[in-house]
Amino acid sequence: MSELLNIDGSLFEGGGQILRIALPLSCLKRIPIRIFNIRAGRSKPGLMEQHLKGAELIRDMSNGKLAGAHIGSTEITFHPSEIKGGSFRAFVKTAGSISLLLQAALPCAIFAKETVTLTLHGGTNTEMAPQIDYMTEVFRPILEKFAVTFHFELNRRGYFPKGGGEVVVTVDPINKLNGIYLNKFGTVTSICGWSFVAGTLPEHLSHKMALSAKKHLVSVCKNINIVSYKENRHVAPENALGIILVAHTDSGCIIGADAIGKKSENVEKTGERAAEALKISLEQRACVDEHSQDQIIIFMALASGPSSVQVGEITLHTKTAIYVVEIIVKDVKFRIEPLEGGGNIIHCTGQAQHF
Known part of the structure; x- marks a missing residue:
């Protein structure tokens, strides 16, 4: 427990994701770690508040010892406990x-x-x-x-x-996670979504956003239901607007995309951005979208058996997650299988033992 495992926080994606993967794995494997060069390539290197609070949360959950953690810090050490x-x-x-x-x-x-x-x-x-x-x-x-x-x-x-x-x-x-197999995309059966405005913004903007998204998705699916609404002022008092889209396939795949409105663009463009992001995943016949692609890596590694998941292009966040997992969890290996028609399958051996 006294020897620290060193992890270079500037490699691959070089951002907060390295912390979000390394710290929980450190807890679960009971391996003390040192992360250096944290967010070294960013315009503001080191820990921002959300990274600091995340590290402190993992420390509290594991009754661990966290050193060097403060706003702007580029190096921390972490000794986990139970x-x-x-x-x-x-x-x-x-x-x-x-x-x-x-x-x-x-x-x-x-x-x-x-x-x-x-x-x-x-x-x-x-x-x-x-x-x-x-x-x-x-x-x-x-x-x-x-x-x-x-x-x-x-x-x-x-x-x-x-x-x-x-x-x-x-x-x-x-007690254990099951391995998963998501290698068949199937056919898109439905697309649902939620288009919202909040604060003092008028509700009709949410309708425009939803209509724009639907217009750009009818070419891939006719069964589209996007609910547009205004948030309750007690729950959401500040101004904002956005949209979340979810596609379902007959093989059980769930693919999502979202967009937050910007002052510099009209709401139709916000709806279009979310729709186009969803279409990219669907055209790649990915069983998970790019946001879930990197999030599932740690769970594939922690599962008690092998997993394989069909995805689109391998994102830098996914490469980062695999890199960190294989440094800390020595008995887990990933393999990327390119597909002839485009896309890839991510294979993982899973864990040899339970926690």
């Missing part, structure tokens, strides 16, 4: 993504000794991260294929730049 379960809180004062906090905490919560309750504060619907609705409507059903899930309660939405969102996530631990 993940016992209980109630934990992470409070990001900015609009730092709650979804990214949840990504880091879920692997630890799944293998805790008792039920884990996470109260997470920050941004629920922000750019550069999956919206929280994506996590519940796309990622959670995919996670359930590994035989685990989480319970979710939304108390308040938080948007850029103020944040202020709050969600409560409850996880009942399990």
Whole structure:
């Protein structure tokens, strides 16, 4: 336990994802780690608040020791202990993504000794991260294929730049994860979605956004149902708008895409952006979209048996996740199989033993 495993935080994607993969694996494998060159290539290197709060959350969940962790820090060391379960809180004062906090905490919560309750504060619907609705409507059903899930309660939405969102996530631990096989795309049977506005923005903008998305998706599916609405002011008092889209296939694939509105673009363009992102995944016949592609890597590694998942292009985030997993979990190996018609299959051996 005294010897530290060194991980270069500047390699591959070189951002916060290395922390979100390395810290929970450190806990689960009981391997102390040193992460250096954290976000070295970013315009503001080192830990931002959401990275710091995520690291502190993992520390608390594992009763570990975290050194060097402060805003702007480019190097931390972490010595984990046992993940016992209980109630934990992470409070990001900015609009730092709650979804990214949840990504880091879920692997630890799944293998805790008792039920884990996470109260997470920050941004629920922000750019550069999956919206929280994506996590519940796309990622959670995919996670359930590994035989685990989480319970979710939304108390308040938080948007850029103020944040202020709050969600409560409850996880009942399990003894093992199952490996998954998602190698058949099938046929798209339906597309559903949610188009929202919040704060003082008029509801008709959500209708325009939904109509624009539907217009760009009818070529791939005729069965489209996008609900457009205005958020309750008590739950979402600040101004924001966005859209979440989910496609289902007859083979059980769940593919998602989303977009947050920008001041510089009209709402029709926001709807189009989300639709085009979804179409790319569907045209690649990917069984998971690019956002879930990298998120499932750690669960494939922790499963008690092998997994294989058909995807589109291998993203830099996925390459990063595989790199970190194989450094820490020595008995797990990944293999990328290119497909003749485009796309790839990610194969993983899974874990040789349970936690």
